[in-house]
Amino acid sequence: MRYFTKQQGQKEAVPVDLESLGQDRYRLTVNGKTFQVDALSVDQGTLSLLVDGQSYNVEFEENGDEIGTLVRGQVNRTDVADERKLRMRAAAGSFSVEGRQVILAPMPGKVVKVLVKVGEEVKEGQGLVVVEAMKMENELKSPKAGKVTEVFAKEGTAVENNAKLVVVE
Template sequence: MRYFAKLQGQKEAVPVDIEHLGGTQYRLTLHEKTYTVDALTLDHGAVSLLVDGTSYPVEFEESGDEVGVLVRGQVTRVDVADERRLRLRAASAGFSAEGKQVISAPMPGKVVKVLVKQGDEVKEGQGLIVVEAMKMENELKSPKAGKVVELLAKEGTTVENNAKLAVVE
């Protein structure tokens, strides 16, 4: 099956072909290079990946199409989509956010910085709140131009997954 993966900070997604070979074996093709992968799910939810003879313990945290991947103490956010999902995204790309937009915590973490105040006018894509999760800081951005009508995030507080942090109208 073909997927498209876009690493945090990259502009374009790259195709990744994954073929199940049976059992825990997979063939993965990325950047025209093929890897043999043995993926074993561990009791605590992590995955042990054996890639061409090298072992990698990996942990995942899913949030919609995005996945936080922890490998050797380093977290990388990856946006993953199959061909169908890419077509659906392209079809809805012309639409913009309307009405009240709730900004929620993408995963459990700690609010490390609040970049706006209640009542501030913001632009679409402007950073609002920085949440640290899995040893990585995530800047949450405004989905639309508007006004911050609610601001529940406070620096130093811990938040649960999907906790309401702000509302832009």
């Protein structure tokens, strides 16, 4: 199966081919370089990987098309899409959200940082609030350009799944 991945800060998506070899073994090709991977699920959200003889423990969480990983103390956020999803995104690219947008907590966690204030003008994709969940920080971004009309998030407080954090109009 072919996927396209893009880490934060990357300009271009990278093609990744993943082929199952059976019994938790895979052939992974990234930018033309091939790796042999043995994968074992340790528990929910954690994999033990053996990549060309090197051992890695990887903690991960999925948030829509984005996958957050923790490998050897380093956190990475990667957008992952197959060819069909890329075509759908391109087709939807000309549409934008309108009206009042309420940004909700994607899962239970703790508000680490509030990046905006009431009355502030924001751009589409601008960070609004950072929530820590499952040992990973998630920056929640504005789905549209507009003005912040309400801020419910307070730094250091715990939030439940779907808690209101910020409103952009």
